[in-house]
Amino acid sequence: MIKRLVLSLLLLVPFDAVAQQQNDAVSALLDNLANRDELKPLKTVIVARYGRIVAEHGYRGHTPLESTNIKSASKSIISALVGIAISKGLLEGPDQKIAPILKADLPASADPRLNEITIGNLLSMQAGLDRLSGPNYGRWVSSRNWVRFALSQPFVDQPGGAMLYSTASTHILSAILTKVGGRSTLALAREWLGPVEGFHIGAWERDPQGIYLGGNQMAMSARSLLAFGELYRNGGRTTDGRQVVPADWVGQSWQRRTNSRFSGDDYGYGWFTRQIGGEEVHFAWGYGGQMLYIVPSLDLTVVMTSQESGPSARNGYRDALHDLLGEIISTVRAA
Numbered sequence: 417m418i419k420r421l422v423l424s425l426l427l428l429v430p431f432d433a434v435a436q437q438q439n440d441a442v443s444a445l446l447d448n449l450a451n452r453d454e455l456k457p458l459k460t461v462i463v464a465r466y467g468r469i470v471a472e473h474g475y476r477g478h479t480p481l482e483s484t485n486i487k488s489a490s491k492s493i494i495s496a497l498v499g500i501a502i503s504k505g506l507l508e509g510p511d512q513k514i515a516p517i518l519k520a521d522l523p524a525s526a527d528p529r530l531n532e533i534t535i536g537n538l539l540s541m542q543a544g545l546d547r548l549s550g551p552n553y554g555r556w557v558s559s560r561n562w563v564r565f566a567l568s569q570p571f572v573d574q575p576g577g578a579m580l581y582s583t584a585s586t587h588i589l590s591a592i593l594t595k596v597g598g599r600s601t602l603a604l605a606r607e608w609l610g611p612v613e614g615f616h617i618g619a620w621e622r623d624p625q626g627i628y629l630g631g632n633q634m635a636m637s638a639r640s641l642l643a644f645g646e647l648y649r650n651g652g653r654t655t656d657g658r659q660v661v662p663a664d665w666v667g668q669s670w671q672r673r674t675n676s677r678f679s680g681d682d683y684g685y686g687w688f689t690r691q692i693g694g695e696e697v698h699f700a701w702g703y704g705g706q707m708l709y710i711v712p713s714l715d716l717t718v719v720m721t722s723q724e725s726g727p728s729a730r731n732g733y734r735d736a737l738h739d740l741l742g743e744i745i746s747t748v749r750a751a
Contacts, residue, residue, distance in 0.1 A: 438751035439470050445747050446473040454736040457705055457723040459484065460638040463744055464717045467646060467655060470748075472638075480638040483618045484721045487702030490634035492669075493605065493617075493644060494586045495539055495686030497593055499665030500608045506596040510536030510668070510685070517592050521561070523568045530567065532575045535592070538585040539685035540673035542576050545569040548584035556584060562623040563591045579674040579683055583631045586686070587623070590630025601628040611658050614643035638719045645708045645717040648698075670698045678729065692738055693745030705733050709741050718744060 442463050449455050459478040463470045472480050501507045515522060515531045522530060529544060537543045546569040548556040559565035566584035573580060590601045597604045602620055609615050617640075621633035647654065648669075652661030669685040682689040687698050692709075700708040705722030720737055728734040 438465070438748060441747050441751045442744065443471040443473075445743060446471050449473070449740070450475050454733070455740065457726065457728075457733060458737075459721045459723060460719070461740075462638050462642050462719040463748075464642060464646065465748065466715045467650070469642075478721075480642075480719075483635045483637055484706070485702075485724050486634055486636050486641060486706045486721070487704060487724055488583065488631055489641065489700040489702035489706045489708055490636075491583075491586045491631040492648075492686045492700035492708065493609075493634070494589050494593075494601075494630045495669050496644075496648075496661050496665075497601065497604055497608060498535065498539060498589055498685075499661050499669065501593060501596060501604075502665070503662045507535060507592070510534060510539065514538065514588065514592060517595055518563065518567065518588070521564045521567055521591075523564070526567075527571055529571050529575055534575070535589070536673075536685070537575050538589050539669075540683060541579045541581050541585055542573075542674055543580065543582070543585050543588075544571045544573045544575045544577055545580070545582070545584070546572050547580050547582040549582050553583065557623075560624055562587055562629075563625070563627065579676055581676065581678075583629075586631030587627070587629055591627050593630075594627055600626070601630065609644070609647075609660065611654050611660055612643050612647050613655060614639055615647075616640050638721045641706075641708050641721075642717060642719045645700075645710055645719065649710050649712065649715065649717050690738075693742035695745055697741065701728075701734070704728055705737055707737055707741075711745065714745065714748060716745070716748060 446461050458475050460474045460480045462472040462480050474480060502509055512535045514533050533543050548566055556565055566588055593601050593604055605617055618635035621629045647660060648666055651663040652666045653659050669687050670689060671684050672682040673684050675682050688701055689698050695711050695713050698710045704724035704726060705728040707720040709718040718741055
């Protein structure tokens with residue numbers, strides 16, 4: 417018995433030493449980011465491996481516990497709520513048509529193709545309706561009824577066609593969740609994702625009808641976003657083993673449905689996928705550089721939050737964040 421205990425301790429020491437070496441290496445990397453010009457908008461970074469925080473850092477007075485607008489990274493949270501709704505029998509599945517649920521909001525002379533749009537089409541940004549993100553976003557959120565305005569847009573592709581990234585698609589999903597759940601999307605999120613330790617949604621914008629804006633203007637801390645990422649890294653289970661999001665929904669969400677014509681990244685149900693640092697990475701991305709990265713092969717979850725006052729794609733900042741993740745991956749591997 418004593419020999420076994422001694423052997424166990426001998427095996428544990430090298431592991432602890434390696435873990436500490438990894439922590440120190442990642443911490444050193446994060447400590448030096450404040451002086452890099454390409455990362456000036458960066459507010460916080462958290463790196464977690466095997467469910468434990470390896471290192472975290474706040475820059476220019478920011479902290480991982482402060483509330484921040486995660487922008488379109490919240491689309492991944494809407495996707496999770498849809499998966500839970502399906503598991504509860506409130507929705508039939510990704511192939512369910514949305515028109516019968518939203519018949520009161522359909523335009524009087526509806527395009528017949530509205531009857532073909534499915535839950536899955538909205539999740540993968542393949543509804544076919546004209547985009548209401550980017551230059552069209554302002555006129556959409558200035559309308560008196562965001563859901564009706566979205567459903568009255570002209571078709572620029574067939575349902576199931578090319579990816580047309582539009583926050584209106586995830587807002588329609590928020591309206592659907594509100595109808596089938598009998599409560600606000602925020603109330604559903606707080607109940608259904610409540611078992612996830614550390615997860616919390618703060619302020620969240622609503623439309624004129626009181627429907628929470630699906631896929632934008634959601635306040636969370638970097639730590640809260642990490643808790644959500646860890647839920648997905650663990651196949652939808654909490655740290656105490658409770659299945660909150662169905663495991664098969666996690667897989668379906670990460671499965672390629674289409675790809676972005678802007679970045680070339682694959683897109684599933686509210687999640688992007690690309691190769692970074694030689695690994696397959698699934699990520700949520702919000703305007704300005706609000707990032708949640710999951711690297712399943714390394715049991716790695718990384719959160720980055722940034723100033724949301726400027727774009728991250730056109731100015732190359734998003735690519736700088738991808739490169740930073742590549743550095744983190746290399747550092748983890750080398751430690």
